[in-house]
Amino acid sequence: MARIEAERxxxxxxxxxxxxxxxxxxxxxxxxxxxxxxxxxxxxxxxxEVLNDDHDRSVNRPGGPTPEEINTQIWGPYQFIPGVNGADDIGRRVTVRSLNVGSSRSFEMKRTRPPYWQTSPNAEVKWYPHHPIRLRLICRHGDQEWVIVKSVSTEVPHDEDADQYEEPDV
Incomplete structure (x- = not known):
């Protein structure tokens, strides 16, 4: 019963x-x-923490990238800007101290670039267009730790009113 109460x-x-x-x-x-x-x-x-997409990249081809290079690459549309807001060197994670209920924090992000071994034309344009940002949020308070996974849409809402605007006759 104590375990059930603790979980609740x-x-x-x-x-x-x-x-x-x-x-x-x-x-x-x-x-x-x-x-x-x-x-x-x-x-x-x-x-x-920025999570990778769901693709399996465990197969390594001869002459291809090393497992470390594959693991270091952020496989998603955005990463934190290294060094900004306390982000790590590759832009995968940022930690802030203390966040009060009713408060927010903002974090600067930039487009993730394709790895050097992907050399197709327009690789940057095709790199995760309109894919969500997958995140793992880890909250700590005392000896409690909560891990929450979220997916954030990167679709920019379309303003229908802008399509209906006409220049006035002069």
């Missing part, structure tokens, strides 16, 4: 995170908002 308590404490995406010129801004629960008050740390 941990579930009630699970942070509710809202993640959104804002396109900027040549970059994007990712927002992480800690919505609740109110009784949690804050998390002591938040780690946001």
């Amino acid at each position: 308590w941990a579930a009630e404490q699970t942070p509710k995170l809202v993640v959104s995406f804002e396109p900027l010129f040549r970059r994007v801004r990712l927002y992480v908002f800690l919505e609740g629960p109110q009784h949690l008050k804050s998390v002591e740390s938040l780690t946001v």
Whole structure:
């Protein structure tokens, strides 16, 4: 019974995170908002990690990239900008200290570039167009740790009113 009660308590404490995406010129801004629960008050740390797509890249071809190069590559549309907002050297993860309920943090991101061994024409244009950003968010508070996986759409909403706008006659 004690185990069931502990699991219920941990579930009630699970942070509710809202993640959104804002396109900027040549970059994007990712927002992480800690919505609740109110009784949690804050998390002591938040780690946001960019996850790879679901493709299996375990087969290594002779003369191809090394397993380390494959593992270092971010296989998705966006990465954090290395060194900005505390992002690591490859732009895979960033950790912030303390986030209060009702507060948010923003993180600068840039398009992930194709690896050097993918040399097709227009590789950058074809590199994950309109794919979601896959994230793992790790919240810590005391001895509790919660791992939350989210997928954030990178589709930019289309403004239908803009299509109907006509220049006035002069």
